[in-house]
Amino acid sequence: MFRLPPILICLLLLTATRLFGAGEWSLLKRDGRDYVTLDNVGQFYQLGPIQRTGNNLILNTGNRSLRGQVGSPEFYINNLKFVLSYPVAEINGRPSISRMDLTKLLEPVLRPSRIQNFTKVDTVILDPGHGGQDNGATSLFGSEKNYSLDVALRAREILKNSGFRVIMTRTTDRFVPLEERATIASRYPNALFISIHFNSSGNDASGVETYTLAPRGVPSMATDGPALSDLIPCPGNQRDAENIALACAAHATLVYNSSMFDRGIKRARFVVLRDNATPGVLIEGGFLSNSNDARRIATPMYRQQMATSILQAVQNYRNAVGPRQSLPVASNNIPTANPNSTGPVVITSSQAQPVEKTAAP
Numbered sequence: 001m002f003r004l005p006p007i008l009i010c011l012l013l014l015t016a017t018r019l020f021g022a023g024e025w026s027l028l029k030r031d032g033r034d035y036v037t038l039d040n041v042g043q044f045y046q047l048g049p050i051q052r053t054g055n056n057l058i059l060n061t062g063n064r065s066l067r068g069q070v071g072s073p074e075f076y077i078n079n080l081k082f083v084l085s086y087p088v089a090e091i092n093g094r095p096s097i098s099r100m101d102l103t104k105l106l107e108p109v110l111r112p113s114r115i116q117n118f119t120k121v122d123t124v125i126l127d128p129g130h131g132g133q134d135n136g137a138t139s140l141f142g143s144e145k146n147y148s149l150d151v152a153l154r155a156r157e158i159l160k161n162s163g164f165r166v167i168m169t170r171t172t173d174r175f176v177p178l179e180e181r182a183t184i185a186s187r188y189p190n191a192l193f194i195s196i197h198f199n200s201s202g203n204d205a206s207g208v209e210t211y212t213l214a215p216r217g218v219p220s221m222a223t224d225g226p227a228l229s230d231l232i233p234c235p236g237n238q239r240d241a242e243n244i245a246l247a248c249a250a251h252a253t254l255v256y257n258s259s260m261f262d263r264g265i266k267r268a269r270f271v272v273l274r275d276n277a278t279p280g281v282l283i284e285g286g287f288l289s290n291s292n293d294a295r296r297i298a299t300p301m302y303r304q305q306m307a308t309s310i311l312q313a314v315q316n317y318r319n320a321v322g323p324r325q326s327l328p329v330a331s332n333n334i335p336t337a338n339p340n341s342t343g344p345v346v347i348t349s350s351q352a353q354p355v356e357k358t359a360a361p
């Protein structure tokens with residue numbers, strides 16, 4: 001099967017927005033949660049009928065594809081992996097996804113040009129993870145705190161050369177509390193926030209993954225859940241649509257440029273994403289606990305490639321989000337995301353409270 005370079009996703013999906021035709025949504029219930037059928041998704045986004053083999057599902061128009069599996073949260077958009085907040089369900093014999101995943105993932109990723117009140121971007125805030133006494137993960141070759149700083153310094157250089165203003169939460173080997181990093185980010189309008197980390201695990205895990213803030217009402221994938229605290233809005237939830245669009249752009253360039261294993265785009269409430277209202281992501285550039293990943297991360301070439309991926313992600317994001325021409329605003333036909341299934345969620349900054357003290361990995 002022809003494999004579309006993920007780096008092209010956002011721009012191709014942007015083109016797709018012009019193919020939009022109005023449609024109706026039928027809501028189904030499962031475990032008190034709203035779902036829509038993937039047939040309905042296919043009709044609305046003009047992706048054609050579902051091709052089903054056993055539990056495997058494909059919607060494919062040639063240059064755009066959705067792929068998933070009944071019972072699994074893993075979901076691919078143009079071969080880029082996303083982890084849904086809830087697994088694909090089969091309801092009355094019809095494969096369906098949650099309304100939350102439709103409104104907070106599919107819609108902003110498939111139609112980024114319709115994101116409303118989007119932040120114009122002239123500034124990039126780079127957040128090298130860990131520092132000082134906090135080494136983060138380590139390998140035989142080095143530590144996460146040094147690698148993340150090195151990638152950020154390289155990215156600062158090429159972002160500046162491309163005309164962006166760059167702010168860094170640290171430029172030396174020093175400890176910066178997570179809350180302070182979020183506070184620094186909150187000072188700058190017209191910015192994107194990119195936190196840079198490397199992973200560690202006790203097993204043979206490898207590859208790259210990208211985290212963005214969990215929408216209100218869905219469990220964090222980095223903690224056991226769901227929890228009551230999932231219902232409390234965070235400052236970062238003001239940017240849900242931009243967050244997932246940025247995650248798409250960042251993850252696509254990271255996966256495509258590195259050819260590392262694609263672990264997907266995931267949701268969490270890390271302090272640095274939760275407590276700042278700047279569109280943000282946290283990228284994990286491989287596992288220092290895996291010998292192959294660790295060797296690559298130890299090379300300046302790989303870290304330069306990560307820096308280049310960050311620049312390309314910012315450029316792709318800026319090109320994809322917001323109206324390109326006089327496109328109509330987002331359709332009222334899209335159901336509003338609603339974690340309580342009783343009415344539209346109203347999220348205001350005055351309601352925002354810290355809900356987790358989860359450290360970035």
Ligand SMILES: [Zn+2]
Pocket residue numbers: 129130136137144197198360361
């Ligand atoms: Zn880390």
